[in-house]
Amino acid sequence: MLTTTDQGADDSQTRNFKLIAHHDLGGFGGLGEGMSIQIAKDGRRILWLAHESAPKNFTALDVTDPKSPRMVVQTELPQAHMRSNSLEVTGDIMVVAYQTQKAGQQPAGMEIFDISVPEQPKSLSFFDCSGPHSRGVHQLWFCDGEYVHMAAGAPDFTPRDAKDDQFYRIIDVRDPTKPTEVGRWWLPGTREGDSAPAPVRHTPEFDLGFRAHNTNVYPQRPDRAYLGYLDAGMIVLDISDKSAPKPICRWDNSPPYAGFTHTVLPLFERNLLVVTDESVVDDGADWPKLVWILDARDETNPIPIATCPMPSRAVFAKRGGRVGAHNLHENLPLPTSWFSDQVIIGTFFNGGLRAFDISNPYQPVEIASFVPPAPPLAPTGAIQLNDVFVDERGIVYTVDRHVGGVYILEMDF
């Protein structure tokens, strides 16, 4: 350990990534977990970004030249109690999630836009998810141009525990002017009136909700939905009949871990699942929030076989804000998305952006990291990298949760 004060130390680090541009989004650099690329009809490459909180709704950046991003449009939310947090783009259709601070507030739901003219997003419809017990939509997945898979509340859904308001919903948007629910699933026992017993709550400091988060569906297995279900762990559903999803398996690491399972990324050709638990408490209080590697050769019985190396607790836990796993690049089944089943890239809040070689799934190795300095006015005093997307050119975009905006990088590994 160091024996004297670390004079002049620079907390930032960049290893095997190369920062090529940064954009602060005009001072509104707090971004959520919606990042998607559109190739506009005129050939421009537009990066659409969801903001983490009001007043901004979403921002579009022209990243045709990734070294010189330019803002195309930035929109406002109608209410200060809203957050957009998540969006996805397929073709010229964009879907945006709206969540409210409290149940019962409005508007809460999903808005669908025609973005064929990126400067002028045109609202096509609004799918209302508000209700007395609903905070609306937290996250959504939209890759096939036909169905939105999302974590959402509903007017007719009364959870036994208020924290369990958002569940898995499938929305048919083949006519984007008339979105219609075609299926839903919730953890048995979480809805008022369920015959199943209510789930055993986590201890009070980690009782954060048995509700859906990421809801991934891939063309390799269109009959499967891969859900991060927060305090319920990871759940795989059979959605061959969208009107009646059926559970295939559930893997729950908590307790003894601290819940908040966020992302399930299937690597189909390797029979692996990569699962993250999100850090949601500052100063390492929910340490360790991990990236898990699961052996899914038997899809009914996934087995954890490794975790990715974490940023040093000694270095990061008290640096400010959260530290631990959160979003991964999810190999979106879109032509604008990079694909790898060898390298996993994820964000770790103040632990920055990290890439892992998982060619040996039993022994993941960190091969690159990017921890920028704390952006000016960072409320936690540290960077809080929140989400990452890698385009098919291999350009990496990562965003800060509070003020830092977008960092654009090249991979050198």
Place this chain on the structure above:
Amino acid sequence: MRPSDLFGGSPFGRRVRRPGAGRVPVTVVTGFLGAGKTGLIRAALASPDAARTAVIVNEFAELGVDDVLLRTSAEDVRLIGNGCMCCAARSDLQRVLRNLYAERETGAVPPFDRVIVETSGLSDPGPVLQLLAGDRALSGHYAVSALVTVVDCVLALDGQAPPEWIEQVVLADRIVLSKTELASEAQVARVRAHVAALNPGAEILEASNLRADPLAWLAPVAAGGARGFRAAPAAVGPDAVSCQSFVLSFDTPFRWEVFLQVMETLLALRGDDVLRVKGLVHVEGCAGPVAAHFVRHLAARPEELTAWPDADRRSRLVFITRNVSAAQVQALFDAVLALAPPPG
């Protein structure tokens, strides 16, 4: 379904863009005493381009760093500003490299991006290359990015340089001509021509007043050499250190196990005289070339690259040997390939 089905991609692991990608690059600096190795490194440390470098020397005094910011409890690491640190490897480079990596992981030392190792004594770089090739723990974290040989332009041609410098030049990936400001243009040109003849594959840089662009001399080199696959035409140097380089190419893709059988036989018979072998191997079933690197008896971890560097799909290997000829090595390849049983 077997657990091995969980391993994806290439039999060589993750395909990489360049050899050593994802590992900490190690630049090994060699050159005879007084050639200017230390001055070159000191100048680099003063440049922002070489920020976050860990330098490993024999003695702190050699580097002459007097602006030490911080000493760590580990006696052999001193932070010297610019995110750089200086480490003394008085006897055990292996231990220092292991400790450095572990201390970086725990935050005990800053997150260095590269390592420079200054070789000592007579500056035989072989043991350093062998260490990084052969130590399984180290080779998982570090990769040699370039062997840089510093050549004193004033002394190189007047007989004052020790004979070992020939070997250092032949082994190098990159050659830095130092003290060019003290030599005439004609002298520098003669030295340049001489070292280019000794090692046509190496890139040659000049460092006036011991200043060379750190981005240039620290950059990783390609698998076959900075200037591609080139070889010296004949054995060079005094008898005591006579060495040569040659390039062999093979049109037919190898089965990897057969390629290894050739190399194992060669190294078992003449490993002491096979100073270095590096290049690209076209392996059956692999989309990209496999970067191979051998140092005397030891093989570094082979890596499959994501793409070939050009349209040429032949296996190409540079051999740097002492008293082992191209014809002898070619004959060994021919014999083993002829005897190798069919796959199955």
